[in-house]
Amino acid sequence: xxxxxxxxxxxxxxxxxxxxxPYGIIFKNNLIKKLMAMNVMQVAVILxxxxxxxxxGGEIPVExxxxxxxxxxxxxxxxxxxxxxxxxxxxTTGVSLALLLLVQKHYGVLEEDELLRRMNER
Amino acid sequence: xxxxxxxxxxVVPLVTAxxxxxxxxxxxxxxxxxxxxxxxxxxxxxxxxxxHALTExxxxxxxxxxxxxxxxxxxxDPLSGVMAVLISLISVLVLLYxxxxxxxxxxxxxxxYYALYTLLTTGLLGMVITGDVFNLYVFLEISSLAAYAxxxxxxxxxxxxxxxxxxxxxxxxxxxxxxxxxxYAVTGSLNMADLAEKLQPLLAANSQAVLIAVxxxxxxxxxxxxxxPLHGWLPDAYTYxxxxxxxxxxxxxxxxxxxxxxxxxxxxxxxxxxxLPAVLEIVGxxxxxxxxxxxxxxxAQTDFRRMLAYSxxxxxGYIALGMAIxxxxxxxxxxxxxLNHAVMKSCLFLVAGGVKWKTGEHAIAKYxxxxxxxxxxxxxxxxxxxxxxxxxxxxxxFSKWYLILGALDNQQWLYIVVIIVSSLLNAVYFFRVIxxxxxxxxxxxxKPEETLASVEIAxxxxxxxxxxxxxxxxxxxxxxxxxxxxxxxxxxTNILHYALPGGGL
Numbered sequence: 081x082x083x084x085x086x087x088x089x090x091x092x093x094x095x096x097x098x099x100x101x102p103y104g105i106i107f108k109n110n111l112i113k114k115l116m117a118m119n120v121m122q123v124a125v126i127l128x129x130x131x132x133x134x135x136x137g138g139e140i141p142v143e144x145x146x147x148x149x150x151x152x153x154x155x156x157x158x159x160x161x162x163x164x165x166x167x168x169x170x171x172t173t174g175v176s177l178a179l180l181l182l183v184q185k186h187y188g189v190l191e192e193d194e195l196l197r198r199m200n201e202r
Numbered sequence: 203x204x205x206x207x208x209x210x211x212x213v214v215p216l217v218t219a220x221x222x223x224x225x226x227x228x229x230x231x232x233x234x235x236x237x238x239x240x241x242x243x244x245x246x247x248x249x250x251x252x253x254h255a256l257t258e259x260x261x262x263x264x265x266x267x268x269x270x271x272x273x274x275x276x277x278x279d280p281l282s283g284v285m286a287v288l289i290s291l292i293s294v295l296v297l298l299y300x301x302x303x304x305x306x307x308x309x310x311x312x313x314x315y316y317a318l319y320t321l322l323t324t325g326l327l328g329m330v331i332t333g334d335v336f337n338l339y340v341f342l343e344i345s346s347l348a349a350y351a352x353x354x355x356x357x358x359x360x361x362x363x364x365x366x367x368x369x370x371x372x373x374x375x376x377x378x379x380x381x382x383x384x385x386y387a388v389t390g391s392l393n394m395a396d397l398a399e400k401l402q403p404l405l406a407a408n409s410q411a412v413l414i415a416v417x418x419x420x421x422x423x424x425x426x427x428x429x430x431p432l433h434g435w436l437p438d439a440y441t442y443x444x445x446x447x448x449x450x451x452x453x454x455x456x457x458x459x460x461x462x463x464x465x466x467x468x469x470x471x472x473x474x475x476x477x478l479p480a481v482l483e484i485v486g487x488x489x490x491x492x493x494x495x496x497x498x499x500x501x502a503q504t505d506f507r508r509m510l511a512y513s514x515x516x517x518x519g520y521i522a523l524g525m526a527i528x529x530x531x532x533x534x535x536x537x538x539x540x541l542n543h544a545v546m547k548s549c550l551f552l553v554a555g556g557v558k559w560k561t562g563e564h565a566i567a568k569y570x571x572x573x574x575x576x577x578x579x580x581x582x583x584x585x586x587x588x589x590x591x592x593x594x595x596x597x598x599x600f601s602k603w604y605l606i607l608g609a610l611d612n613q614q615w616l617y618i619v620v621i622i623v624s625s626l627l628n629a630v631y632f633f634r635v636i637x638x639x640x641x642x643x644x645x646x647x648x649k650p651e652e653t654l655a656s657v658e659i660a661x662x663x664x665x666x667x668x669x670x671x672x673x674x675x676x677x678x679x680x681x682x683x684x685x686x687x688x689x690x691x692x693x694x695t696n697i698l699h700y701a702l703p704g705g706g707l
Contacts, residue, residue, distance in 0.1 A: 098376075105370075115369075128380060165339075175351060176368045179361050180365065
């Protein structure tokens with residue numbers, strides 16, 4: 081049991097987090113909730129990469145006097161990649177919020193069924 | 203200078219895009235000139251790199267001179283060279299065409315439009331010439347974000363469509379990124395050439411992690427390229443968008459996503475390897491179903507742009523079908539159809555935008571007698587429509603011909619039936635428009651249903667034809683349709699032949 085928690089458990093958590101995204105996007109009615117589901121999905125992917133770089137007992141990979149072997153440090157590359165992915169996620173959120181502001185201003189509603197009804201009226 | 207061409211190809215439009223709101227503040231005229239110059243420079247670089255790739259072999263450009271697989275490299279082989287030329291050419295033409303649509307906007311809106319448009323071009327160019335799978339993701343998001351904002355510029359319905367596209371597009375991109383994560387976990391590499399070397403034995407041994415990665419990347423890119431049944435975002439997004447942006451988005455963006463899939467399937471995974479034939483067969487079936495269903499949907503549309511959007515889904519199916527056929531002729535057909543469809547669909551959307559500019563209308567029913575008012579534009583439309591149907595000597599015929607040859611070689615009779623039936627369906631929906639434009643008389647009576655706005659537009663934009671800045675791109679792309687058709691043999695033997703995996707089998 082403990083072995084499960086230290087090895088595969090985190091992947092199951094990430095898997096569930098990721099599935100929350102499509103679930104929310106498909107089944108939630110409120111557009112802000114859909115956006116939040118999208119964010120959760122992106123965070124799941126970021127977590128997945130970070131876990132790839134993780135190592136039991138690994139140290140931060142900074143250059144110090146008396147370097148140990150490569151085996152002592154965690155892999156910094158996934159972290160560097162995920163910095164970019166975080167920025168991407170931020171930008172996506174920003175763009176979607178801007179779009180939602182426009183939608184709210186014009187149609188006065190962010191519930192999808194009501195929004196579709198009002199769109200068809202005009 | 204010459205050895206820096208691949209970097210300039212990206213850097214010039216990127217820097218221009220970032221400068222654009224600042225320049226717009228001082229002079230919008232300068233802004234337009236600057237962007238046209240930047241994209242034309244990009245086009246020149248793309249042609250230069252393509253010639254280099256054809257004469258001296260694949261060009262590996264190292265960023266900061268870091269050797270791959272650690273550094274990011276740009277790889278330009280004939281296939282990516284052709285794509286880069288295609289993207290930058292259509293980008294320049296559509297930007298030229300967009301001028302009159304923006305004439306009345308303020309400097310800020312112009313600045314933002316130009317910035318987004320050039321960023322979109324940068325992203326797409328980056329996707330085709332990068333040799334690094336994560337770098338590809340970054341460019342994918344650059345182009346997608348720019349496209350979301352551009353699509354939203356078409357009004358409130360477009361904003362809702364754009365939001366939906368953001369959600370669905372992000373699912374696609376996240377799936378892709380997750381797939382890249384699996385590939386990195388298995389191989390420890392992000393460089394395409396290095397990945398290919400390390401992955402192919404794993405894939406042949408049916409490694410489960412690689413299998414999941416393949417599926418994630420296929421589905422992710424399938425969403426991005428609007429492969430049936432993942433095309434839900436496309437019709438709304440294409441229908442409501444501003445006519446200043448949609449010809450470029452519709453013509454090129456989904457094609458680049460297919461290019462990525464092609465790159466993965468045939469250059470990284472290896473098409474005959476492990477699970478790939480089964481996956482490609484599923485793609486083929488989906489494509490075949492998509493071709494027929496989307497064509498039927500297109501017949502049912504009354505809005506010209508929506509009809510073109512559904513027809514896009516069908517045409518993307520053709521390219522996917524070519525990949526599924528997977529032999530020499532099939533791949534030639536797929537790549538040729540990427541070129542043809544990019545030119546045809548951009549051209550048709552340019553015509554749709556032109557008609558909208560002239561009359562304020564998009565409904566097919568309002569196209570009556572339009573051929574008399576805009577003879578050149580509608581002449582090009584006729585050419586584009588014939589090419590979509592696949593009548594020689596227009597471009598569309600030849601790519602379908604290669605697809606059929608490929609299917610014959612593999613004895614996939616069903617695919618042949620699908621291609622022929624869908625050509626008939628194409629004929630049905632395009633002849634409806636042709637009939638309206640050429641044969642139907644406009645009703646002489648007052649038209650009560652005509653909105654005030656469209657009357658105003660019609661009065662404002664009177665005159666025999668579109669202005670030259672709009673007409674020239676339309677005519678150039680129309681000539682491109684003919685040229686791609688007549689010279690298809692030259693293009694295939696001299697360029698596309700070397701663009702296939704293994705440099706032409």
